Amino acid sequence: MQVTLPDEKAHVAFGETLGRIFQGRGRLYLHGDLGTGKTTLTRGVLRAYGYQGAVKSPTYTLIEPYEVDGQRVYHLDLYRLGDPEELEFIGGRDVLADDALCVIEWPSRGSGWLPPADVHVTLEVDGDGRRATLESQTQRGAGWLAVLGDEMWEKAQERP
Template identity: 60%
Template sequence: MRVRLQDEEAQVAFGEALGQALAGQGRVYLSGDLGAGKTTLTRGILRAHGHRGAVKSPTYTLVEPYELGEWRLYHFDLYRLGDPEELEFIGARDLFEEDCLCLVEWPSRGEGWLPSPTLEIHLRLVEPGREAELIAGDARGEALLARLAERWPAAD
């Protein structure tokens, strides 16, 4: 599935629709160049689960936890990760449970350590705005894309 996002507002709105479809569970891997909007999309996903505050990319801490009502969400930014084994040292394995939602920016930095994704999202700059390509990583991801296609038009 490929979608066009004309501006930041559309990107956050798409993130909210995605967050509703995710319903607090899964592993979403976000890739794209610096400034492509990975954290902006994450903000929308978090809003769908009730978060109204600022969302910063946890570049130095590697993970930012959010407990939002019944949901446990974890926002990872692996940009500065030196070695995927560092995730083991911070106890990240315990965070990738089935009843959590893990949003991972720069997943290629954790390759070989990270579990397989429910959904991969590749963001790229296109004028005006962004384009997001969504790829299911498993059967849950395929069902999620089908639900999302009902709510959001695909790009031509």
């Protein structure tokens, strides 16, 4: 499934839609070059749960936990990860086992250690906006993408 995000507002709104569909559970892996909007998408996901603060990429801390209205969301950025085994030392196993939503940037750096994603999102620059390509890797993720497809179709029908 591909989605065109013409500007930052659409990008954040799309993240909110994903956050709502995920209902605070699962694993969302974000791929894309530097500057393609992985953290912007994460900001939208967090907005779905009512978080209004700044969202920065946890490039140096690797994990940024958020708790909003009893909902836990973990934002991981593995860009600076030297070895996937480092995730063990920073509590990655506990984070991924938690009944929460884990949004992971640069998941390829944790290859071989990370469990499968429910949904992969690959972001690419598309003119002034972005293009998001989504793929499910689990049955739960396939269900979420089906819901997303239905929502997008309904919105398209509402347009004049």
